Amino acid sequence: MKYLLTGIDTHPDFGFGITAEAYRESAECLLLNKDKILSFQQREMPINFLYRHSIELYLKSLIIIMHRALNLPYGDEPSESDKPMILVNGQWQILFSCHMIDELYSYWVDQLLNKKASELKEKAMKGDWREYKVVSDLIPLIVKYDRDSSFFRYPVTKKTKQLDKEKHTMKPMSKVALKGMPYTVSVPKERSRKGGVYLVFKDEDNQIVNGFQMDNNVLPEVTAALKKASEYLNGIHVQARCILCDGY
Numbered sequence: 001m002k003y004l005l006t007g008i009d010t011h012p013d014f015g016f017g018i019t020a021e022a023y024r025e026s027a028e029c030l031l032l033n034k035d036k037i038l039s040f041q042q043r044e045m046p047i048n049f050l051y052r053h054s055i056e057l058y059l060k061s062l063i064i065i066m067h068r069a070l071n072l073p074y075g076d077e078p079s080e081s082d083k084p085m086i087l088v089n090g091q092w093q094i095l096f097s098c099h100m101i102d103e104l105y106s107y108w109v110d111q112l113l114n115k116k117a118s119e120l121k122e123k124a125m126k127g128d129w130r131e132y133k134v135v136s137d138l139i140p141l142i143v144k145y146d147r148d149s150s151f152f153r154y155p156v157t158k159k160t161k162q163l164d165k166e167k168h169t170m171k172p173m174s175k176v177a178l179k180g181m182p183y184t185v186s187v188p189k190e191r192s193r194k195g196g197v198y199l200v201f202k203d204e205d206n207q208i209v210n211g212f213q214m215d216n217n218v219l220p221e222v223t224a225a226l227k228k229a230s231e232y233l234n235g236i237h238v239q240a241r242c243i244l245c246d247g248y
Contacts, residue, residue: 020057049152051226058233
């Protein structure tokens with residue numbers, strides 16, 4: 001795999017793939033060492049952002065590589081153009097400025113991976129160029145939370161404002177939970193030595209009136225989806241580099 005040790009200026013995909021690998025492996029490192037992150041609030045944010053951004057970069061890399069390998073023009077632009085494009089709603093748009101995961105994934109799967117399956121198989125018979133439905137089924141969940149790469153980048157967003165509270169670590173306690181304190185606090189299982197983090201406020205009558213509870217597992221299904229999609233795209237990206245790009 002020559003692309004691992006050569007300069008980005010020699011890469012046919014303008015460096016999108018090698019950069020995607022760096023983002024994915026950084027996410028893996030943070031996920032494995034999550035407990036070592038000193039800031040216990042919002043620790044999932046950078047992990048999910050890195051996974052999500054790796055997916056975007058992998059897709060851009062694969063789109064460029066397949067256009068070049070199969071000599072497919074971008075509308076009026078040649079396949080080796082330094083202005084790669086993507087077809088969205090019948091209109092060609094600059095690939096570099098597209099950040100929508102669903103648009104990138106749909107174009108790659110529908111217009112390249114599936115539509116050009118016979119050409120890919122003819123050019124690279126040893127490759128596995130199938131769409132994996134288990135991965136495609138994860139895309140709507142990823143799009144729901146972070147379609148345009150803003151949800152896990154900022155604490156508050158405009159387009160997904162109604163979902164923002166789901167990514168917050170310290171969540172308000174319900175009136176029922178506050179009323180029954182401390183008996184409503186969930187006790188960790190014996191095998192888990194980790195306790196919970198709570199902050200409660202009392203009024204002048206020494207009555208508990210407000211409180212926050214730490215969520216130790218923020219949006220786990222989204223993290224799992226991002227991780228799985230990134231792993232799949234990493235594998236098919238390595239395959240494309242080895243078979244379609246002669247290792248570059």
